[in-house]
Amino acid sequence: MSVSSVVLLELKAIDLSFGSSQVLKQLSLEVREGEIYSLIGPNGAGKSSVINIINGIYQPQSGQIIFAGQVLHNYKAKHAPYLGIARTFQNLALFKQMSVLDNVLTGRVLKSRHSLLGALLSLPSTQKNDDLQRFKAEEILKLLNLQEYRDQLVSSLSYGLQKRVELARALAAEPQFLLLDEPMAGMNHAEKRSIAKFIQKINQQLNITIFMIEHDLAVVMDISDHIVVLDYGKKIAEGTPQQIQEHPEVLSAYLGIQAL
Template sequence: MTSLERPLPLPTEPLLSLDGISLSFGGVKAIADISFDVRQGEICALIGPNGAGKSSLLNVINGVYRPQQGTVTFDGTGSRRMSSHDAARRGIARTFQNIALFRRMSVLDNVLTGRNLHRGSTWLEQTFRVGRARRDEATQRRYAEVVIEALDLQRVRDSVVGTLSYGVQKRVELARALAAEPRLLLLDEPMAGMNADEKRAMAGFIVDANEQFGVTVVLIEHDIGVVMDLSDHIVVLDYGKKIADGSPAEVRVDPGVLAAYLGTRH
């Protein structure tokens, strides 16, 4: 893989802070007293063995799960839980491990669904194409086209999503999330199931999105080579606990990480 190693970012204020987050399902503790900050403009990776609590933590951040303890602070406002709708409205977008696109719709139409919170016309105006609907639709399409170009999807913009390769569909999913103009983008295994070339391309698109759109990224990824090149900051989880938190250079040599994740236990 061609190195994407990033320069050290300039210090900024945290956009996201987790303080003492604990989450249990029945008697099973999925997350135990986890705290860390994600600074504005950085790419932060969550890594750890399967079952470490990574996806559960993303679900806490965007309001799918409510922790029993702890506070999530986003853009200076702390709460035990936001609803998923509130998280989206405040600027948090999310992709999932499994592709969740509208398979019978075109790429453009899928990306346009990410613009729903930015529409200025009512559903009635949109249905009958009256009032603000036409101008609003033109505005949303212009932004969708910007995202499509940024992710190099122009040649498939009118293609039905279900006919596209897995790697391209994952890119469409990223485009739809970016179309929402998020401040924080949560990516749950955006490169799962990809070959080396597809991973290299997706890593480049994530970096481009971070730089071009100014979006802060928190991602889950199992390919350590990708993580080390892509990330400004890495948080390592093991059995629901945080065992490391630092730069790629710091995490690479952390004894706890080597034992729990990079060594013999996967």
């Protein structure tokens, strides 16, 4: 997907505190349509707090959240799916005793036109809707090479495959903006390489803008269009991967010259 000049998400002067601890300080950023936008920084820098603000889980004390040109007032997590925002979590949040296909189908809830009366009466329209939801879920399984696992319980899969199922479930909602909170955490090198390719595939084939937190700097530098570096809740650098690798404050204060 080519990066547009249109700003899809803007955070303006965001302040977030918990008690006397200030987590984010006057944070501003812009994410353009079509980007793979990565947020990096050491543990405790405030990265997950940023995703939780974009997802409506945290409400900042001050600043603005603007999505698709709309200032979000009283924004909560329940509103995010209706805006076209989906996410994965740092820790797996799957239904372990359900099949892969059924997990992905749970992501289709907002797209379903299922009615209780139609289900009780077994109306043709209900069957048609069920067939459509299954077809859409199967398309996502195919995109992420999960067809062979469709009927297996999620609990029987490797950790890397479970992370891929969680990604599939997020995609089932047909978002325009996807939040990935450490999508490669706990994976081996081969699994990371695989998931990185799927992230690029999602971005390019499904035209989904991606906002990602990830600790594997090699992957971040390889697939990102734009990178922001946080340290102690403040933005200390932003730019292309090349600009970040050459940024003196990043090299000295966070990454260390050896890291890159």
